[in-house]
Amino acid sequence: MRTRLICAVLLLLGSLASVASAQQVLDLARIQDQTLGNGMKVIIKSEPYWRAVALGVVIRSGAKDDPAGKAGLAHLVEHLLFEPSLPGKSLSLAVEDLGGAVNAYTSADFTLINLAVASQFAPDLMSQLAGTVFGARFVPEQVEAEKQMVLREMADRDSALQTRLSTLGFDLAFTVHPYRHPIPGTRESVTDLTLADAQQFYQDHYVPGNMALIAVGDVDPTAFFALARQHFGAVPARPRLPENLPAEPPQTEPRSRIRTMDIANAVIQFAWQAPGISQPAEVCAMDLIYTAMTRGETSLLSKALNAQRLALHSEAGFLTQKYPGLFTITAITPPDKQLEARQAILDLVRQFHEIPTSAEELAYLKKLLYADYAFDNQSYSDQVGTLAFYEALSTYRFATNYLAIVNAVTSEQLQEAARKYLREDNYNLTVLSPESANQGGLHA
Amino acid sequence: MPRRWWILLLALSHAPAWAQPPPRERLPDVVLSNGLRVMGCEDRSTSLTGVHLAVKLGAEAEAEALPGARYLLQELFRYRLEEELRGQRQFLDLSNALLVGRGLDLSTDWDHVSLVTLCPRSELRALLEVIAQVCFVEPLSETALGAAHLRAQEQWRRSQANPAEATYYLFRRALLGDTPAARPVFPSPQTLPRLTLPALQALRDRYYVPGNSLLTLAGPDEPNQLVAEAVEAMTAIPRRPAPGGWLPDYPPQPSNVQVGQNPHLRSGRLGIASLIIGFRFPALTDPDFPAALVLYQRLAGDGGVLATDARFRQTLNSALAGYTVRGPLLVDAMPPAAEAVPYTAIHVQSAPDAIVQVQEALLRVLYEVRDTPSGEQALSRARRRAINALALAGLDQPGRARTLGEWALFARGWAPLQRLPESISRATQADLTRVATRCFSQQYIGLQMP
Known part of the structure; x- marks a missing residue:
């Protein structure tokens, strides 16, 4: 049986090897864009195959734009957008009326509102969507109510090890850049936020030139651009607050932070500064390293840690950001294996410095990355999310070029990226350690 | 793709400016020489293709001695499909990635069983060939049955610990009376030992036949091309007689x-x-x-x-x-x-x-x-x-x-x-x-x- 199946598949082998790279996940030819007179960008991917459409508005401001001492403000404003005191019917009520779903989230770099409806109802929602991002009115009671909501969410999250680790890790790795602040803020900063703060942030950042409207699905581009002009183009242009963020200085030595907690196993996280969106080839090289470490049946992290019984769980993380972000490796280890696990992680990273990835392995990693990208963009809503993500960071065209850039990464570039970013002299080590564990030697 | 359906929506639209494409008169809906019915639906929004295979195998087909047999068969296929695609890692990376982390959905409903998955368009034929082989052709194996038994046991334990699910089965018994359709789809610890390989093989041979199945594809190609892929991949399944009398009539019960x-x-x-x-x-x-x-x-x-x-x-x-x-x-x-x-x-x-x-x-x-x-x-x-x-x-x-x-x-x-x-x-x-x-x-x- 196996032989027969393999024979059948072998017939396809010739085409399969190259097809993955040739196939477009997000085809630029299917996308049109226009910039309205007030500076707002409109991006349309027209797909007439099912009468549904996903709509998104992305605001190119997020937690990184929180003023000093006001961490959590961008996130609070996003919460306030859905309060029912908005003029007319609120967006969430309008979408509920259709049985659809509206989602919103705030990242360090941007804020996204995303919804999906039957396409025949989309025109009706455009005015509500425009009203949400341009016509919101905040009142003190709502600000207080949403602050309480945020604080409750924070209390739930703070109890999670992952949140504590992430907060400590970013705070350690960034000394001046606002990525060091947690997106929801801190209990203290959120408590101190005021109505005036929210109004000022909304005034400064929710301006047409700082936003993009994205539609994927059953939309006729001509008609949709006209609707966008009608509902979003009528809003006067306003200057966006200039983005003057302090650049994070290069890190020249390892840093570490250890917290003891009432936990059974230790959690170790290494974090390195990693490329931002302005270095696309390096971003894609890091994505491939991430893939090698985490994906497929033979992921390197799993072999180096889990299979050696040094970790109960291990994972890597790398999120492309507007400015240089972090590449992380995290492991949950038995208390007596902390040092061995740490050494195994550094040894693994060293492998990327010293041993070039073979052509065969690189091709495999690219296929896995292609698969991830394809499946991540499976639905119309997924595609709105991806286009919005890259438009907020740079341009949506990055999304359409992404696989081509990945395809062009060479083994040498991958090695160079590892040597440049994943160094032994500039990592950030965060450890959550059981109270009973011996801390000696764990510092960087 | 049922464009004709959607053109009707146009009449309801509040926005006549939203022009619609001309309707496609009909989806390709063909019956292969072995009896398999195949439908194709054009969708170029991504490079992936959605696959839905339905087999008209309802709870009624489970003889009294075999409650849970359909679920066990599905789990057996899940094991074999994952094993087969993983074994062909070098050729089917993308489907493999899907199977490892993205959800091969094999479900057992009271009136039919189904498989839903997706793959890159370029791998559609290879994936269909694997599905054809595993679900319709190859003999069932003891190894796969052992894996399916383990999963069934786990599922039974979970369902017993879930009050909402237990309430749901009481409701189904109220709705459908004391019929196989009202029974839990999972085999119980009492019935599981009776679900032997020969018993399952007999059930598979009788119901997993092309003439008792429907394959629907939605992907980035002309519908006829999608159907052509299915013809290439699935025609090799031998024709066998399809069982008659899929579902009995379920007249409404009294309250x-x-x-x-x-x-x-x-x-x-x-x-x-x-x-x-x-x-x-x-x-x-x-x-x-x-x-x-x-x-x-x-x-x-x-x-x-x-x-x-x-x-x-x-x-x-x-x-x-x-x-x-x-x-x-x-x-x-x-x-x-x-x-x-x-x-x-x-x-x-x-x-x-x-x-x-x-x-x-x-x-x-x-x-x-x-x-x-x-x-x-x-x-x-x-x-x-x-x-x-x-x-x-x-x-x-x-x-x-x-x-x-x-x-x-x-x-x-x-x-x-x-x-x-x-x-x-x-x-x-x-x-x-x-x-x-x-x-x-x-x-x-x-x-x-x-």
Whole structure:
């Protein structure tokens, strides 16, 4: 049986090897864009195959734009957008009326509102969507109510090890850049936020030139651009607050932070500064390293840690950001294996410095990355999310070029990226350690 | 792709500026020489292709000695499909990536079994060949059966610890009587040892035959090309006689209550009662089905009567005084699905001594919906939600393939799906009253006490 199946598949082998790279996940030819007179960008991917459409508005401001001492403000404003005191019917009520779903989230770099409806109802929602991002009115009671909501969410999250680790890790790795602040803020900063703060942030950042409207699905581009002009183009242009963020200085030595907690196993996280969106080839090289470490049946992290019984769980993380972000490796280890696990992680990273990835392995990693990208963009809503993500960071065209850039990464570039970013002299080590564990030697 | 269906939506649109493409007259809907029915639907929104395979293997086919056999077969196929695709890692990386982390959905419904997955268009034929081989051709193996047994045992344990699921099965027994369709799909510890390889092999050989199956594809190609891929990949499956008499007629039962006791509903001294009240809906081919979808939407969502009827909410809140309840809704309504006996069901929980009041309050709400005109605004909301629910079912290719396939299966063709939005938009208050009178006259109740 196996032989027969393999024979059948072998017939396809010739085409399969190259097809993955040739196939477009997000085809630029299917996308049109226009910039309205007030500076707002409109991006349309027209797909007439099912009468549904996903709509998104992305605001190119997020937690990184929180003023000093006001961490959590961008996130609070996003919460306030859905309060029912908005003029007319609120967006969430309008979408509920259709049985659809509206989602919103705030990242360090941007804020996204995303919804999906039957396409025949989309025109009706455009005015509500425009009203949400341009016509919101905040009142003190709502600000207080949403602050309480945020604080409750924070209390739930703070109890999670992952949140504590992430907060400590970013705070350690960034000394001046606002990525060091947690997106929801801190209990203290959120408590101190005021109505005036929210109004000022909304005034400064929710301006047409700082936003993009994205539609994927059953939309006729001509008609949709006209609707966008009608509902979003009528809003006067306003200057966006200039983005003057302090650049994070290069890190020249390892840093570490250890917290003891009432936990059974230790959690170790290494974090390195990693490329931002302005270095696309390096971003894609890091994505491939991430893939090698985490994906497929033979992921390197799993072999180096889990299979050696040094970790109960291990994972890597790398999120492309507007400015240089972090590449992380995290492991949950038995208390007596902390040092061995740490050494195994550094040894693994060293492998990327010293041993070039073979052509065969690189091709495999690219296929896995292609698969991830394809499946991540499976639905119309997924595609709105991806286009919005890259438009907020740079341009949506990055999304359409992404696989081509990945395809062009060479083994040498991958090695160079590892040597440049994943160094032994500039990592950030965060450890959550059981109270009973011996801390000696764990510092960087 | 059923463009003709969607062109009908144009007539309902509030925005005539939204031009629609010309309708495609029909989807390719062909029967291969071995009897397999194949449908193709163009969708170029991504490079992936959604695959839906349905086999007309209902619970009735499980002889008394083999309850749970269908579920076990599906799990056996899951094991073999994953094993096969993983074994071909170098060729089928993308499908492999899917199987490892993205969900190969093999489900066992009371009226049929199905497989839903997706793959890159370039790997469609290879994936179909694997499916054909594993599900229709190769002999079942002891190794795969062993893996399936383990999964079945785990699933049984989970279902026993889930009060909502146990309540659901009581409700199904009330709805469908003492029939195989009302039984849990999982084999129990008592029946599992009887599910031997020869028994399963016989079931597979009889029902997993091309003439008893439907394959629906939604992907980035001309529909005829998609179908051509299926022809290439699936024609090699030998033709075998298809079993007749897929589903028996299930006439509506009289109102029925099934009561059970579940220790998982008690934590310390605090217990909670779990109640499901359900109603049969008209069949997909029934002219009243569109109005039934609207009726369901009158009940559902934050703006539906179950969430907005103040007296009912007050009763619910009183019935759960002292309990910590997460989530904004204390009551859930299950949407009707495309199946042989559509129904809707409402799940509610309360303190044990208040469950009768909650049940009465719930029925009062339903009778008010039946007897009191909704008002145009509420009716319009319910119509929009019903149309929207159809659209959102197909936001990705697997959803599209599944929706088309299920309608082809249970509505004796996908054409009724094309007409559905228009029919929904024409549902009147009189239609809702008629359907509610028809549906609410018989109540099926599953009740679990701690």
